[in-house]
Amino acid sequence: MADLLRETVRAAAEDGADWRALGEQLGVLGLAVPERWGGSGAGLGEAAVVAEELGAVLASVPFVSTVVAARLLVESGDDAACADLLPGLCDGSRTFAVASLPTGVDRPAGTAEGVVDGPGATDLLVLAGDGLFHVDGAAAEVVPVPTLDLTRPQADITFAETPARRLGPAAPATDVAVTLLAAELVGVARTMLDTAVTYARERVQFGRPIGSFQAVKHRCADMLVELELARSVAEHAARTHDHGGDDPALASSLAHVVATDAARRVTGDAIQVLGGVGITWEHPAHRYYKRAVTSAALWGGRAHRDRLAKLAIDGNDGRSSHAG
Amino acid sequence: MADLLRETVRAAAEDGADWRALGEQLGVLGLAVPERWGGSGAGLGEAAVVAEELGAVLASVPFVSTVVAARLLVESGDDAACADLLPGLCDGSRTFAVASLPTGVDRPAGTAEGVVDGPGATDLLVLAGDGLFHVDGAAAEVVPVPTLDLTRPQADITFAETPARRLGPAAPATDVAVTLLAAELVGVARTMLDTAVTYARERVQFGRPIGSFQAVKHRCADMLVELELARSVAEHAARTHDHGGDDPALASSLAHVVATDAARRVTGDAIQVLGGVGITWEHPAHRYYKRAVTSAALWGGRAHRDRLAKLAIDGNDGRSSHAG
Amino acid sequence: MTEHLVVDAARRLVAEHPPASTPTEEFLGARFDAGLAWVHFPRGLGGLGVAPGLQGAADAVVEAAGGPNPFDLNPMGYGMAAPTVLAHGSPALHERLLRPLYTCEEIWCQLFSEPGAGSDLAGLATRAVRDGDGWRATGQKVWTSKAHEARWALLLARTDPDVPKHKGLTYFVLDMRDPGVEVRPLRQLTGDAEFNEVWLRDARLDDAWRLGDVGAGWKVAMTTLMNERTAIGGGSIERGSGSIGDALALWRSQPDPGLRDRIVTLFARADALRLTGMRHAAERGDGPAGPMGSLGKLVGAELNQAVYELCVDLLGTAGTRHPGYDGDPATHDTLTWKFLRSRANTIEGGTAEVLRGILAERVLGLPGDIRVDKDTPWREVPRG
């Protein structure tokens, strides 16, 4: 099942990852949504497969936000809202972004900065104070911000007297987000390792493929190591969310720390292996690099390192801490 | 002058670095001691040359302690003590160790732990409270401690009703010590780089010298980089002490941070280049490695990183801070 | 045969031979005879002829009952000699060697590496020449654990110096009691002598104790080495065990804010490696580790070094003390001993450089290094 899903998404992703097709035809947007609301009742493990394949082609689609939104809606307990919103989420006719307001703001008011996938979102889920709210994307002031990674848009979103519907209590969104992010970065790293290895096999300097030089060869081996470590933590986090067996908070932060480090290193090293070609705008390597670099700062960023320390290293009981 | 000094010490060091010969015949123990007390009135720059050459052969002699002790004596302003003690220091008939007592102890009492060059020292200079004291080595209880680096002995030294002579106010000893330590580690790293390069040129595997493999070759290049950086900070620290031009505290801590990192890396990498031979007891590489590793913890250890941050990075005025 | 039959047999074994009251040799003999030594071996040779994946079921029962682990007692015998003897030895050798190997009455060692042949193992120089119906071996081996207590050795020797290096090797079982064998302990930087140097001077080899064809030694050795890499790379599966556990314990007793970022990085890497080991094991099932098995060894080795370097930094001046270099096992529990010992991790059992080459060439398919000695008769290849 996972293999079939992977092949299907891979084929679609390589064809351009049209959002409506992902929803209507492939049905992968609602993988983790119960069937009664238009989804397929699978888990994060399946969603992670999709995230990896979308990461592998660097698809500029709001997949992570979509799965996080679905999870927040389902867990809100507001069945009416689920019935209203989830079918559109599943078929791709609605696109979601999740905005967190600063501490002290208890309803949609003021500005949420750098909301990932904010530009163009038809629907916004807003975490404010202890509540989760739904806001119509057209009712808020959405100002796109210029991003380093052009394939993952952000917006500063301002709420002023904006109509909002309270769906339920606030729930942490970060753990699901970074679990998918890690899977996405496995895809990112995988493509860049493949790209570097192919280039190292084919590029000839000094009368031999550059991959026969240890400096290049051993760098590629290190990239493989990073990819394998990232894959392990990403799969572990998704499995933990779906099936338990570990602390989801710990598994999520671990996934963020390892996968973002790995992706930054692999994409940076890929540019080095590619040499001059790798620093041109024309070659896709820089887009992957920018995705990896910015991912390390999103959905909690380095706070995951601190949380990991609290949960697993310092030795006190830090189970209630969460990052981002 | 420096070249001649270097050649002289190098020849003596390679012959076994007999302590009395270094003092009586070569006159290098009192390099930084005024001539009227048996020294040659030179500076730390010259002493650093000696330290480097002694480090290069991993001589098990208390040179750093000797120079620190000389500096403390000269700066104490106690001319009678200088006249008593310095001639013996210069000719090698006396050997010195410098002990620091914990805060709160204002005279030689209690135990100073891990006093470098403590075993066998004929004379002890003790920093206690705001005073500098002289204690006869035979009058204190000197218990050698088992060390990782067998070439640099330490002792726990206990003072109980021990006769002590107050020489003057306490003065920081660490900056001079780490300046010489850095020079010593340049010698340590230099020998290990030479050893690794020679081995890489001569050792044949797969029908070619292993130095023709980039993994080995580039490692050696990185070792060269570390050595060059270490040499620069070590020389800069000695020059700063002798001639100003920078903050001696900053230059000393910089020298400790860079030179200890460099020496650990170079000696560790040398073992890797040597392969199986490098992990045998018989080959000297492990002795150099142990010297480098332990040096990072002595005379302030990682506190130098903190001091460097206070002096040069944080941007507040931390000029009065000192490490160790 | 299904798993429960193996489990039943194991339960019978521990019931009839309670490990607590049965001498080790006797228990292992009974386990061998019950076919639970290595369940995928043929019946009569310690096995039941079933899938190797069922071994875990037997091991679990025996371990739970406190039974002895032959791998700890006879690592080269159990991990390397047994599969090699089974695959390449005659029925007579199976009969003679496997049972006492398993019972640990006969300890084994491995005579592969030489002072002049480390990473380039196939370049080894120990010569075996025909002598009547047997052979005589002369040369020097090194990095041999257990040589001083070993009854038998796996020996790789050059029988034809006039062909390229991989083609002139032959694989033998050597009698360590032969008068032509001299063993000397080799002291390491920890002060311990875990390994030995072994000199062979016209040591007698029986042709019937040859494993594989004359000239096929390299291929046979690959069986042995693949088992070695798995054995070394196989890690524990408890979070926070091994070297990182030592660091965590030290950290909890004396945390240092300036080192927190480093311990986070190392913990995350250690846990990622732990999860990778479990994932790879699950993915390969009963299959051999293959070249990807080098990954765990490589990462684990470099991680060990970084973790114990962190420990030494945490220890500060306490890390400049060390109880001694006399090989006393009591010193092995100190962080400084472990720190020193870890320095060999990136060299022993395949250097970090060799392992990176394996990953790059055999997993990623990158081209090999230029081999100047590939088609040259061994005799003419420069060595040193």
Next chain:
Amino acid sequence: MTEHLVVDAARRLVAEHPPASTPTEEFLGARFDAGLAWVHFPRGLGGLGVAPGLQGAADAVVEAAGGPNPFDLNPMGYGMAAPTVLAHGSPALHERLLRPLYTCEEIWCQLFSEPGAGSDLAGLATRAVRDGDGWRATGQKVWTSKAHEARWALLLARTDPDVPKHKGLTYFVLDMRDPGVEVRPLRQLTGDAEFNEVWLRDARLDDAWRLGDVGAGWKVAMTTLMNERTAIGGGSIERGSGSIGDALALWRSQPDPGLRDRIVTLFARADALRLTGMRHAAERGDGPAGPMGSLGKLVGAELNQAVYELCVDLLGTAGTRHPGYDGDPATHDTLTWKFLRSRANTIEGGTAEVLRGILAERVLGLPGDIRVDKDTPWREVPRG
């Protein structure tokens, strides 16, 4: 001639041609005519025929007076073309080229690298064939800065494909106005187009504008490249300037305890590199940088990357924003632009791998890589 005579001449120059009120070309022309362009060049060609170490005295006076720096305006001309033309050009070329080069009326570029010849520069494929009393060049060059504004180019082309690669190259001055020259900007990952691709299609070369003998191009190019490495590797001597200065400023405005150990390490390394640059410069005096010059470039490049990675980590989510990729110079002051730009540092002007090779082989004396193409005619060497 002693230093004070140089200083006197420089003082006279800035007194007679006050930089503030003198057009750049005119000032530089006057400086050239005063022999203060490059004091070690012959009189009449911008020099005084004195030791190169005296140049610094002239530079200091001019800089203090606010005079223009020709290196900034015409880097390839000043840093590479001038020494190469002087060493290998005819007197007629000296006369024609050096003065307008120095006044920056004529900008220069360098046509060495090709898509198929990066690290392996000597493998380049641009062909120059005899055509009457001149030559015609065809091929593609890349990584050419200033190509769009250059009047002249230093061109390395293959004149004999039937000899090993280093032996078949010849070095020319190319007229960039030739109709066979096409320049296209090459956009980098920052969005800027600092460099160009240059296509040559039967571009005309005058044999009198050849630098060095036919087939001696590699040797001539070494003159040029040694000057390039020095130019790139030469660093500033202010503590806390350059990339580490950016990090320190950011740190002071928003310190992060978790990153303190990293900034300490990077600051210490940056300062050690700064001191190393000064030490090496003092040690070599007037001499060329030589292979040790690669050290500063290597360390500086990797340090820049690590420093700007730290900045991005310090910035947190602010580091995910970036003003744009339209090449607007205003973006160059952002930390994110500098971060992106630093990625090229380990590739341009000699990759980190090439520089490590230079240090290992030419400073430490380690053996070279196995060169499969060394004795093979260029035509038969695989390329791609």
